[in-house]
Amino acid sequence: MIQALIQRWLAGQDPSAPEARQKCGARAGMVGILLNTLLCLGKLAAGMLTGSVAIVADALNNLSDAASSVITLVGFRLAGQAADEEHPFGHGRMEYLTGLVVSMAILLMGFELGKSSVEKLIHPEELDFSWLAAAILAAAVLVKLWMYHFNRAVGRAISSQAVEATAADSLSDAAATAVVLAATLIGHFFHLQIDGLAGLLVAAFILKTGWEAAKDTLDPLLGRPMDPELARDIDKLVVSHPNILGIHDLVYHDYGPGRAMMSFHAEVPADADLLEMHDIIDHIERELKEKHHIETVIHMDPVVNDERTAALRAQVEQLAHEIDPVLSIHDLRITAGPRHTNVLFDVMVPYGFRLTDSQVRGELSRGVKKLSEKYTAVIEVDHSYVEQREHS
Known part of the structure; x- marks a missing residue:
């Protein structure tokens, strides 16, 4: 049912297109506002019936969720604005900011709930049991589980960190309400006053969710590496x-979902026709924009493929692999002089590598010198802007 609803909202549009994302995100926000408001009212009634601080706190948590849905809705509206003179790359990062605001609201609610629960532990009170209140809590668990699956499906369909943060919040809410329900039943049947303890457990769920959601929204704001699957596809x-031998120095800038820029170097034969290569590069830029919605700037790197350069490139690549298989080289070229020959190349080193840049340069320079006393290595160290999942 959820997938059918999402497909109906998309109406055949590309889910990564800004217009489609805005529509789905806004509608998901409206669903959240409606359901969280109803849950808040129901739980407030249950809290007044029983006098439970945990139930009232859970109701206020739903009220904050409704407010968060409003923030998410506004964020999608703002993120969908067209680029202007002051923001030439659009307003897509507003979605990340609203996700961060939602995370902060979740953390604040968890802190306040924890404080109220400690007070309840210090000063416990007898609760009035109500089967109506228990039924309201059980229904709330089911509704929140549905909201979790709903928001997760929408978030994955449109690749939205804000909606996926809302999904995580819904799951923690379901667990928190289940804890409150269990505490209510235990208090009634076993006469154990654990309302304050249940409140603390709910607060822990909420704080954990808020922290994880904050991290997920902070990463794209601070700047994260390109997804390796996207890099491989590119x-x-x-x-x-034709005539594209390889690419390197791939740099990716995220200005919000569907609004990204990247640049890279494309290796082309040094003897290829310049006008023909320019036409191919232009075509690749247009193709990447159509397929991935990424504005691309490509620098052409001429590669000499004569026998001597190719053999030396293979030898230097082997030297790099002997240091560590994760290292790679590119842009190798030779400038020969009467007394010595400069071997110029770049080496790609992942972040957090066990050797410093200067140590990598030193080991490669010594290796190149062993190949021939005439060789002098001129090395530039690059760092990958693509996530290295296999080495993390």
């Missing part, structure tokens, strides 16, 4: 064109 697309 590499495959680019090298499928």
Whole structure:
């Protein structure tokens, strides 16, 4: 049912397109406002019937969720605005900011709930049991579980950190309400006053969710590496064109979902026709924009493929792999002089590598010198802007 609803909202549109994302995100926000408001009213009634601080706190948590849905809705509206003179890359990061605001609201609610629960532990009170209140809590658990699946499906369909943060919040809310329900039943049947303890457990759920959601929204704001699957897909697309030998120095800038820029160097034969290569590069830029919605700038790197350069490139690549298989080289070229020969190349080193940049340069320089006393290595160290999942 959820997938059918999302497909109906998309109406055949590309889910990564800004217009489709805005529509789905806004509608998901409206669903959240409606359901969280109803849950808040129901739990407040249950809290007044029983006198439970945990139930009232859970109701206030739903009220904050409704407010968070309003923030998410406004964020999608703002993020959908077109680029202007002051924001030439659009307003897509507003979605990340609203996700961060939602996370902060979740953390604040968890802190306040924890404080109220400690007070309840210090000064416990007898609760009035109500089967109506228990039924309201049980229904709330089911509603929140549905909201979790709903928001997760929408968030994954449109690749939205804000909606996925809301999904995580819904799951923690379901667990928190289940704890409150269990505490209510235990208090009634076993006469144990654990309302304050239940409140603390709910607060812990909420704080954990808020922290994880904050981290997920902070990463794109601070700048994160490109997803390796996207990088592989781009590499495959680019090298499928004639006379493109490879790519390197891939740099990605995220200005919000569907609003990204990147640049990279494309290796082309040094003896290729310049006008023909320019036309191919232009075509690749347009193709990447159509397929991935990424504005791309490509720098052409001429590669000399004579026998001597190719052999030396293979030898230097082997030297890099002997240091560590994660290292790679590119842009190798030779400038020969009467007494010595400069071997110029770049080496790609992942962040957090066990050796410093200067140590990598030193080991490679010594290795190149062993190949020939005439060789002098001129090395530039690059760092990957693509997430290295296999080495994390």
